[in-house]
Amino acid sequence: MRQVARRLNHSVRPGDTVARLGGDEFVVLVNELSATLVGAMQETQTIAEKVREALEQVYEFGGHTVHTSSSIGVSLFQGKATAQEEILKRADMALYRAKARGRNQVSMFDPSMQAEVETHASLMADLRLALPREELRLYYQVVVDSDLRPLGYEALLRWQHPERGMVPPLDFIARAEDSGLIIPIGTWALQTACHQLAQWAQSPETAHLTVAVNISARQFRDPEFVATVQRTLAASGADPHRLRLELTESMFHSDVEQTIEKMNLLRALGTGFSLDDFGTGYSSLSYLKRMPLDVLKIDKSFINDILTDQDDAAIAQTILALAETLELQVVAEGIEEPEQFEWLRLRECHAYQGYLFSKPQPIEAIAAAPHRLQDTAGAAGL
16 A cells, blocks of 8 residues: 555645545645636546556555556545535446446546436336335246246346336346345245246146246355245245246356365255356266256357347357266257247257246236136147
8 A cells, every 4th residue: 555655645646645545545636727618628538547557657665566456536626616415425436337347447427427326316216216115126037948838938137116117127227236236136946936836736727837937146156045045945835846047157157166065965855956047157978977067058149130130049059068978968048930939949958948838927817717828829839
């Protein structure tokens, strides 16, 4: 921190001020800039880049060579016309924008950041109330076999806000993950899906159906997750062999051994596992063969151009061959065209999912007769 402070002092002009705000955050107050906005921005950018370059030079510390970088947020103001708290708040917004863009960057404050922060704060305030206000929903998308018979459903989280309407999952799921809200929300989704499984088990026409529930990385790493699954299965009466937990490749980039150990504990309960979005991340084959998986899911990004892009077609075929070697099932997701379905069916893919068969639907739309999809799909000319 002392070396950083010295470099900051050497990087600014006489009359400028350097202070440590706290932790690893410093503030530089630059005075007497150009009277024009454009000129002031150019001067500030030059000084900020000089600071950034100085801070990324190698540090010698305790006989060790240390490399680091800085993220810099800049806010322009005019004397007493702007409150001190507002100046720091704007600089902080710009700082986090620099971090979000990959760090080791300079970012200037602009009014859109203020609107973005306020929008985020408003959405998070509503999201914290979504569960107690019973605004969350599970929608179900069918998974079919090559004869269009339903094998099961994937449970997908939706948020029906009284004023915002149906909030897109991309707008709130990542924020729920970052804030930790995904743990109670994910528990609710798991409980709801298991109760649905228990209901389906009461009818011979639906007792064979499985339900796949997406599990976030933060939820899976929760120390109570295994116990939560166990309690949920016991309370709902759902058959654990009909429950499939969907994980993503990103979960296996760290703590692999602990992840596999937890999967084995859940497998002992009877639950199955799907590896979602397979092929979009990085999976070590040595770990893949050790995971107690049941299903690999071919990501929609490969299915989109499977008929026209040789690379996507080769990747899909490779996943099918790999799954056969590992004795795993394959679900191709994101199928929207009959020709895509036929291409996969000819290559003996095991199961299929996508808008071609059905969009995700509320349980009220499918609970009465989920077994009738074959007739509906047939009528569509598949």
